[in-house]
Amino acid sequence: MHNDEIIEKAVLYARRRMTAVKPSHGWDHVERVTELAVRLARAEGADAFIVRLAAILHDIARAEEDAAPGTICHAEAGSREARDFLLGAGLDGEHARHVADCILTHRFRKARVPATLEADVLHDADKLDAIGAIGVGRAFLFAGEVGAKAHNGNIDVGKTEPYSEEDTAFREFSVKLRHLKERMRTAEGRRIAEERHEFMVRFFDRLDLEHRGEA
Numbered sequence: 001m002h003n004d005e006i007i008e009k010a011v012l013y014a015r016r017r018m019t020a021v022k023p024s025h026g027w028d029h030v031e032r033v034t035e036l037a038v039r040l041a042r043a044e045g046a047d048a049f050i051v052r053l054a055a056i057l058h059d060i061a062r063a064e065e066d067a068a069p070g071t072i073c074h075a076e077a078g079s080r081e082a083r084d085f086l087l088g089a090g091l092d093g094e095h096a097r098h099v100a101d102c103i104l105t106h107r108f109r110k111a112r113v114p115a116t117l118e119a120d121v122l123h124d125a126d127k128l129d130a131i132g133a134i135g136v137g138r139a140f141l142f143a144g145e146v147g148a149k150a151h152n153g154n155i156d157v158g159k160t161e162p163y164s165e166e167d168t169a170f171r172e173f174s175v176k177l178r179h180l181k182e183r184m185r186t187a188e189g190r191r192i193a194e195e196r197h198e199f200m201v202r203f204f205d206r207l208d209l210e211h212r213g214e215a
């Protein structure tokens with residue numbers, strides 16, 4: 001089967017699989033990650049076909065994880081599902097495995113480190129969508145979804161429960177988003193992350209000042 005046809009099928013499949021996912025992690029996130037991943041692939045000399053497929057399919061099991069947090073890992077479940085889908089769509093075993101491995105490691109956990117350039121590219125593109133102006137936007141979308149606040153100056157951000165009403169977009173920034181640029185694995189990813197990071201830090205510093213009535 002022609003590569004373009006497989007891409008087309010993957011888009012239809014992933015779109016359908018993501019209809020129940022909350023807005024902070026929805027289909028528009030996948031579209032942005034795909035655009036960024038292809039851009040990074042070109043800059044880094046990675047296989048753009050593998051990267052595009054992996055990006056399109058990377059969060060297909062997100063709804064299952066949201067429904068059973070802590071028991072299902074969307075990277076693991078999504079990797080298996082993507083491999084089966086791709087084999088069924090006519091992709092050969094080697095390429096299907098390569099795409100599945102990128103999806104398995106996109107989250108980066110100790111035991112699951114990206115092992116190919118294409119996996120590094122997907123990982124970086126996914127993290128880049130969590131920082132910069134878009135990262136700020138998504139942090140507030142996410143806070144709204146869990147009933148959290150914009151900021152809460154009276155709490156110790158390190159001790160707040162994530163995904164709770166005590167949670168804040170500021171906490172998400174302090175404990176997670178501000179460290180993402182250190183985790184970039186490609187040169188182009190690091191370059192884009194620097195710019196996005198700088199904008200995001202300026203925004204949250206200002207938010208903190210305004211929250212305390214100091215600006």
Ligand SMILES: [Fe+2]
Nearest residue numbers: 058059074106
């Ligand atoms: Fe993901």
Ligand SMILES: [Fe+2]
Nearest residue numbers: 033058059126
């Ligand atoms: Fe993602």
